[in-house]
Amino acid sequence: MTAAGALFALSPSSPLPQPDWLPWRIQQPIAFNHNVHVEELGFECVDCHLYALTSVRATIPNIENCADCHEEAQTESPEEAKLVEYIAAGEKVPWRKIYRVPDHVYFSHRRHASIGAIECEVCHGPIAEQVKPVGRPYWRPTMDNCMECHEESGASNDCVYCHD
């Protein structure tokens, strides 16, 4: 029972916080702090995720966006120092994606966030409060999960709407 409990706690589908050493926990090159940017500095999601409302992908901001503020270090944070280094070197930060859908699925941010007017938090959770990068999706984009939400919100579950 204990073992099963532990397994569950560590499994990718567990709602509990995941220790960093788990292989399925996605590590980011820089421990980005959403909290500072959103709660303290008052950025909106789309200020950095530029295309979240208008395009297929929200896009993860990279040095072009970050350089606006972080050309020089703003704080003493060692994580920020890494970013400044990337910017200085003109190198892209190798962010890793956490939310992925397979090849045969069409997912459009515009369709959901803009047309469907779904708040970012519905899928991405209280991301604004996170002081460290999340290691796994808050809401896993599995077909069951998608279809459940579609059912509840009255969106179509017709296969070809999302599969091509």
Place this chain on the structure above:
Amino acid sequence: MIFERRDFLKLLGGTVGTVSLGSCGRFLVPDRMVEQALRGPGIERQVNTICGLCEGGCGVTVRLVDDLPVGLKGNSRHPLNRGGLCPVGQAGLEVLYAPNRLQGPLRRRPEGSFEATGWEEALTEIAKSLGDLQSSGNGRRAAFLHGEPGQLFDDLARRFMQALGSANVARRRGETVLPYRLAQGIDQVPGFDLANSDLVLSVGLDLFEDGAAPIHAVSAMVGSRDQANRASLIHIGSRLSPSATKAAERLAVAPGTHAAAVLGIAHVLVREGRYDRNFVAKHTFGFEDWTDDRGETRLGFRRLLLEQYYPDRAAQLSGSDPRAIIRIARRLARAERPVVICGGEATSTSNATWTTLAAHALNALLGAFDRPGGVALPSTVPLTPLPPFSAADGAPAQDGTGHSGIFAAPTDSTSFGIDPVEALAGADELDVLFLSGTNPVYDSPAGSDLKKALERIPLVVAFSSFLDETAAAADIVLPVSLFLETWQESTTPEGVAFSVLGVSQPVVSPLFDSRHPGDALLELARRAGGGLATALPWSSYEAYLKERLEGLRTSGQGSVISGSFEESWVHFLEERGWRFLESGDREAFWQGLARKGGWWNPVLARGDWNRMFRTSTGRYEFFSLELERHLEGLGRSAGESEPEPALRRGIESLGLVIEASVDEACLPHFEPPRLAGSGAAADALTLVPFRPMTGRGDIGVASPMLLEMYGYPVLSGWQTWVELAPETAHQLHLDEGDQVTLETEASPYESAFEAVVKIEPGAVAGAAHVPCGLGREGLGGAADGVGDNPVRILARDRDSVSGALATVSTRVRSTLIKKRARGGARPLVGGHG
């Protein structure tokens, strides 16, 4: 869209590091684009440009997702294709990404193989040779042969050679212009206003697949019209092409006998008096019998027709049906705006000039000149003229000092011109040869000779995207950027009635280390210095285009390609003498031109008969005085001094069998085609090579898709086939799917041509139609070893008058080598549902 799916990109992302550590350091897709595609927002963009894969120059719209091209479609506003795009154009991206494209300049090692080199080294070497020629005044020892579609490139190449002091420039083109020169006095193929015609008689040309702009033909005759006023098609030809199947009336004739059928039709028109008497009386010469300076009565076209080409005889000569000839003639007479267009197999024979003259004479009989839906001369594109310059040695090349270039017909030639490939193959005393956008070693019957000639020339520079058969025989191969990677232009295709100038802009930066040949020429001129550098001062081909096209703006004619409403508005204004001024300044105009993909002028200058008929009589000449002069000249140089015997002597030198009178030779008449090989053998077939839609543009074979659908009309792919009429196949005991060899008498067995039999009901008996474009070697792509190349076994013959190549020139025998293994025919069924 979700780009993670693209496992190629994942893979690529992973291998970028490896590749960059590798020797070349080139990425096929630049880093930036990979990054964009992986994480980009999936923003779509559409860019208009021009397809550069064949001479047509259709407008295409490129779909880019995060700056990566992912799709091509026809530009719905382009006047030529109006949204349509042929399979070759569709394959554009496959060609762009073709794994066998040349990745950088190649240089031949002394022992024969190629080594990779850089542009710097290659250009330096070429510039040095050019410099030597320039300084020694031996400019004429350089030659340039190209097949680029755009007029502007041709101008640049000519100027380049001229500055070098050479007249040796030639452009390989689709149709020969000689018949139009003889009849109309013009040095171009006139336009045929398909878009306003109600009946198009196509002589030998598979209008919807072949010709300079087949998609234009479809969109002009069918696509842009509604049911009620669509143009009907009448097809005269030996093959049952898809065009022929769609024709309202189809006349099957034996290969090379189109003229007989056409003259039969003319006979009916004349005998029934249903020709345009007004036009014939006012604007033609030689219809009725006429009296020459010496007072002798000469044969008129009318009498020739009535005496010689009554339908029964015409049908007998062409192996067709007299009733159909009469039916077609009456249909033409009934039509309001008929037009006759000639090409394809009809102009690939030894009698092509007369065939074209005959077909064009129908236009004259029908009064089709200068009226809507008839023959038109597209208005001149008002390009900025090139600034004058003086050549290095102070002597412009074609100055009448005797050196008129190797591509001009030699003085002892019986024909007006000479095929540039043959000329090149026979030329000695060349030091430098440039080849661009053409592959004569592969597609010309003189190819094998040319290959030997190329070995003799010390420096052969080939511009090519692939290491094709010609490039493989060159000394330096310079990779060419494709139409999606570079600035390029295309000018009005042959036979189109309005003038159009397409501008192709780079959509992606070149994937490989390639350049546009124009850019390379400019760079060479800079490096060679001297007269070359002053004559070609432009920094890039783009700058050259920009300067030349500025004339479009300042002329105030035509308009940038636009939507149908704007277009008709321009039309309306200009017809009433207004000028539609393009938006303000030079830069804005250039931007607009690039954004929309080109410029066109739909307005036809009407009523200008002096422009239309530039013959010595100022009329349409049924009886070609220029041809008479030429023939007489031939006779005189053979020692005859009197006009009549000289003419006779001249005709004899062409090797003809005209029995009635010498006058016939100067009139459109039927001349039996010369066919090499034994015509006596009962099983001899006339070999008719044709270009399928999928074979347009030599680089089309870089695309697996095109190869797979190569013979889609006969359900064939990845192979060469031979189309036989059912009765012919039956006689030869062949079935659908059998593998055969076709041999000429001359060809040794091992070079016999192999093909798979397809039975085409409706094809003419005794003809073997084979597609061109396959049987490639050494390209390194999917096309290698697929199918066979019929050009290989063609007898080398030419049009007696124009000197152009005749490809319908050979009789072959077929030998069964393998019975159909499986599949093949089924009992054919009609109807549907």
Place this chain on the structure above:
Amino acid sequence: MSAEHTVRPELGPTVSHDLSERDIDVLLASVEQPGSAFRVVTTVLVLIILGAWVLFSRQILYGLGVTGLNQPVGWGFYIVNFVFFIGISHAGTLISAILRLSNAEWRRPITRMAEVITVVVLAIGAFHPVLDLGRPERMLNIFTAGRLQSPLLWDVSSISAYFMASTVYLYMPLIPDIALLRDRGARPRWLYSFMAWNWQNTPRQREVLERASNIMMILVIPIAVSVHTVISYIFAMTLQPGWHSTIFGPYFVVGAIFSGIAALMVVMIVLRKVFHLERFLKEIHFAHLSKLLLVMSLLWFYFTFSEFLTAFFGNEPAEIRVFFYKFTGPYAIPFWGMVVCNFLIPVVLLSFRRTRTIPGIMVASIAIVIGMWLERLNIVVPSLANPRLALPSGFYIPSLVEWGMFVGGLATFALGFVVFARFFPLISVWELREGQETAVSETAERVASYLPDRLENAPTGETT
């Protein structure tokens, strides 16, 4: 026919002879003294099967492209063999159930073999559609996302039910024999003692077994009929010419029983020879079965005739194309081969007493097995090869992989028998024994019950 086996009713319920110890030794010889031949045969068969799988590994690696299938002929050997093997399976359980149910006493030495055929062949047959899948790893989608509307799913249900029922039906009558082997100390002991299910031959146990068998034999008949009907539905439910036919259900069932009996005969003749069972499988058994076979052959012809006559008479273009594809076209050889094998040869050989000998029956049976395989081929390929649209007709040339899997399937069939024979008696010992103990009297009683009642026993009108 020897006299000692002739039981005349007037002799009454006497036991003519017992099953001697020597008889039992012969019957159990394959289990108790397998000998080296067993090992050799097993090795050879296993090698053949392994070879087939080696060939098949290419399909696993590269996909279905290694077969000769194409567009439009998307189904070939795998489906043909599927239908064929499943058809053969009807020999067993169905025949045995019918014979048992009808108290046909001559069934006793036959039923076991018939049932083994069913189980072995069903396993092979049911595996074939899996071979045919483009994505076998997604097979479980059938259960997670199955749609009952699809005839393929009916098939899955029906075949698995049949397989279950047949296995149980094979196993139950096997229990007393396993117990016998256990008691005789056959090895491996654990197997027999486990499988014997503590059978002590008590009256209670016998009663339970008998009742269970009765339930199973009644149950198994509709299932068996459903199996082949449903397989025919795979084809008949489509609109394809040559397939879309109401006759297909019974036609397939008849064909299945037909091929099944033929296969059973072949198996019986071979095993009789190999295990020296001549004293148990006698000519009378073959004679009875061959009459059944003759009837099935005629029935088969009747169905075939009706099937093709309607197609021909209707002259519907799509149908007639398939018709002539078989009659005179590329499939003329398989088609006429089928008619010869299924009708001409068996009818000629089985109609005359002179040819209705063991070799004659063997030839006829083999012909029928081949003929029925050809029939499946004739059903599957020509309809697919002749699309309704004006497309060129298709062709189908099976690849080495498909041939390999076919041979592998046949080898698996043989191996199934060899392995079964190694561990279990091929003829039901206890049923023979029971037959000897009770059959004669039961039969006599039954026969007597058919006869006019004796006067003294007749119920009189007055008494009622």
Place this chain on the structure above:
Amino acid sequence: MARWGMAIDLDRCTGCGNCMAACHQENNLAAVGPEQTEQSRAFHWIRLVREVSGSDAHATVRYTPTLCVQCDDPPCVKVCPVHATYLSEEGIVGQIYARCIGCRYCMAACPYNAKVFNWYEPEWPGELKKKSNPDVSLRSHGVVEKCTFCHHRVNHAREQARAEDREIRDGEVVPACAESCPAQAIVFGDLDDPESMVSARARSPRAYRPHEDLGTRPKVFYLEEQE
């Protein structure tokens, strides 16, 4: 809700093959190569089917662009055991590649031979995969595929229309084949909208549907040739 349909005017069609090529590029079809073509495994989602009537010199040939006719009562959907092919709300017969087990029953059941199968893993020589359309997933070996009426384009149009809070306009959705047709022979649109071009063409006296006798109720209409 729209009911998508197509009308192909055979009188306009010149058999140029552009629809085949456009579809090939749009839907990421991979060429199968010479050996497989020889084995009759080459495929196109739309192809020109050639019908020959007669066998002598007076024979006529006609080309019919043939594609999945998107039946309203599709025989293929009935037989699919795993719901990999189904009839969508808008009348498109969908093919879900990730679900397909490759039994090819739908191919066997389709009277129009509209479905094709990936006998091997599709091959993209060199970097040809790069030009693939990101809207259409790449198929793998062992699954059935067919014309989807370019439903990714329908999805895009629907998304655009909803973003602009309007209905999809007639002519807004154009499948690749229709887009590339220089003869404008192919019209696509909503059959339930009596005003749409496609409805108008479907009502033409020349209109017929392939094998109407089978009761499959196709949504692809052909307009018979005149003359």
